[in-house]
Amino acid sequence: MEDESFEFYGPAKMRDDPRWVDVSRLFIEGLSPFIAEFSPFADKLPVYLERLNRLKNLENREFHEEKITGQDKNVDIVVDIFNRVNSGGTALSKGDLALAKLCAQWSPARQIMRGHLERWQQAGFEFSLDWLLRNATAVATGRAVFTALDTVSAADFESALTKSVGYIGTFLDAVSGRLGLDHDRVLMGRYAIPVISRHLHLTPGGHFLDSAHRDRVLFWYIHSALWGRFAGSTETLLAQDYEIVERSGIDGLINALERWRGGNLEIRSHDFEGSTRGSRFYPLLYMLTRVKGARDLGSGLELRAEMLGKLTSLQVHHIFPKALLYKAGYDRVQVNAIANFCFLTQDTNLMIGQRAPTEYFAEAEAKHPGVLASQWIPTDPELWRPERYLDFLEERRHLLAEAAQSFLAELRNGAATMADLQPVSVMADEQDDVRIAQIKAMVKEMVRLGYAEPSLDSEIADPVTGRALAIAEAYWPDGLQVGQGKPVVLELDSAATNLPRLEELGYEVFTSVDALLGYAARRGEVTSGDKAAQEQPEATALASTADFHKAMLLVYDRARTEANYPATYLLNMLAEHGGLATARKLLHSPAVSDGFAALWERGRPDLTVEAQVIDPRFAGLFTPEEIEIARHRLQFGYGG
Numbered sequence: 001m002e003d004e005s006f007e008f009y010g011p012a013k014m015r016d017d018p019r020w021v022d023v024s025r026l027f028i029e030g031l032s033p034f035i036a037e038f039s040p041f042a043d044k045l046p047v048y049l050e051r052l053n054r055l056k057n058l059e060n061r062e063f064h065e066e067k068i069t070g071q072d073k074n075v076d077i078v079v080d081i082f083n084r085v086n087s088g089g090t091a092l093s094k095g096d097l098a099l100a101k102l103c104a105q106w107s108p109a110r111q112i113m114r115g116h117l118e119r120w121q122q123a124g125f126e127f128s129l130d131w132l133l134r135n136a137t138a139v140a141t142g143r144a145v146f147t148a149l150d151t152v153s154a155a156d157f158e159s160a161l162t163k164s165v166g167y168i169g170t171f172l173d174a175v176s177g178r179l180g181l182d183h184d185r186v187l188m189g190r191y192a193i194p195v196i197s198r199h200l201h202l203t204p205g206g207h208f209l210d211s212a213h214r215d216r217v218l219f220w221y222i223h224s225a226l227w228g229r230f231a232g233s234t235e236t237l238l239a240q241d242y243e244i245v246e247r248s249g250i251d252g253l254i255n256a257l258e259r260w261r262g263g264n265l266e267i268r269s270h271d272f273e274g275s276t277r278g279s280r281f282y283p284l285l286y287m288l289t290r291v292k293g294a295r296d297l298g299s300g301l302e303l304r305a306e307m308l309g310k311l312t313s314l315q316v317h318h319i320f321p322k323a324l325l326y327k328a329g330y331d332r333v334q335v336n337a338i339a340n341f342c343f344l345t346q347d348t349n350l351m352i353g354q355r356a357p358t359e360y361f362a363e364a365e366a367k368h369p370g371v372l373a374s375q376w377i378p379t380d381p382e383l384w385r386p387e388r389y390l391d392f393l394e395e396r397r398h399l400l401a402e403a404a405q406s407f408l409a410e411l412r413n414g415a416a417t418m419a420d421l422q423p424v425s426v427m428a429d430e431q432d433d434v435r436i437a438q439i440k441a442m443v444k445e446m447v448r449l450g451y452a453e454p455s456l457d458s459e460i461a462d463p464v465t466g467r468a469l470a471i472a473e474a475y476w477p478d479g480l481q482v483g484q485g486k487p488v489v490l491e492l493d494s495a496a497t498n499l500p501r502l503e504e505l506g507y508e509v510f511t512s513v514d515a516l517l518g519y520a521a522r523r524g525e526v527t528s529g530d531k532a533a534q535e536q537p538e539a540t541a542l543a544s545t546a547d548f549h550k551a552m553l554l555v556y557d558r559a560r561t562e563a564n565y566p567a568t569y570l571l572n573m574l575a576e577h578g579g580l581a582t583a584r585k586l587l588h589s590p591a592v593s594d595g596f597a598a599l600w601e602r603g604r605p606d607l608t609v610e611a612q613v614i615d616p617r618f619a620g621l622f623t624p625e626e627i628e629i630a631r632h633r634l635q636f637g638y639g640g
Contacts, residue, residue: 101149102149134194179218191238268401273339275336296344325389339393342375456473475487513594553574555609
């Protein structure tokens, strides 16, 4: 109201300022509600009301309506026009446009589809409206493009939707009961599912013919997901596979996939070299755990719901504890290698705690002979020592690859038989993981500032080769604000990432949380941390700000030489803001800094800015609240 500017809603900037008026609310409710809200600005009330009244009167004006028509206005052009005009709102997809046309003939369509999505969500699977529509399009038309629905009547679409929901249910029952992939985190390759829906639609009865047929479909599904079959031009590849499955069935799909892979559908040890739960081989590790009779290291029981009874909740466990590996000098990628993960019951995970493998491996094997081999853990005691950790990973990858290749061969040949697996819940082991806390705090802050919520631990594949380019800690595929700007990637392990290829493909890549938050702030939003830092009163100092600045420079130098952490971001901040302002900015940031996280992982929290803040020499430079924030982080590893 002060200068009659229009902006998209930004919570940090507008939430507590009544002068920012929601225009939609004004049009709906009129001027009356705002009179009381403007009471703190009594001297300007007449001016504000006059401005609001002029805005409200726009409803009474007639505006020229330009109609854009023509045979050349296909779906791509229409969607592009809409998204350009509506650049600040929710982006329109091709599926939205197709669904809008269908709703004109069958109005409950969207509501019914959302009902199916909610039901799957309750079962642990997250799907989008576009994805369900793609399945229905495959069933109704056998084509990959949504424009194919133009010639489909409402009645035919309703029938196709009902059938596709049934086919999806059949597939989810198979992938959960046969492979143990029973929740969203491990349901890889979801764009292979429309091909399976199409295949089931062409199969008499709409079901798998027998267990061997089901297993061959699952064999194709796993390999299409592992090798990124649909990472590139999804519609083009779907169209190819729809044509193949109609002509040659599942055997044709397997042969085509094999040709696409250059004749190679083998799992090799280096395929398990990824790290974090975002890797496409994490679901394969989980699948092996479920189907190959992996046993709990504490109880010796198979990790199956029917065997475990009430202990059906599993946890991701680091075989070599993170603290032990960081202390031994291994980096984050090595610590979080897929080959360092296994699954245990919560009770066993708590019992093992931070014990070294040299302690608990021998104990587990003595109590339950063969339990280590059941988890593909090398039984050579020499490999259980931290200094042989990389050799341990290499050997375990070899064992995992052998097990995976064996099971997939059984699926292809229809030779494996086993009872259906019952779902189990899985919790990540996030104890003392400062990076996870940092990412969570960053996401919370980005959402608070009005940006979209990202996908976490997301693998980004090359659209041409299907190879993994990165496993992003956070990923905004449609830009920080949906439909605006390039896709944004936060990738903290840049050494294991193909950054040049990501940039070539048009991704905006950030390799630090600090840099991403700074970028978000430069887009026009003021972070709560900056505001809080500006509002801090200067305290009476026991030591001068110059002394603190010197201490910070010393910390920078020690972090670089003693902990092998470059701390270049800290040095840049010190040069720009000085020691005291830098410390305050970091303290009031919603997420701990990259430097804090890195030094915590290296076992050197004494070299963090927070450690200097609680130094008695500098107590007078900071408020009690700031000192408490620093103490809390040093104790628990994350911001309070």
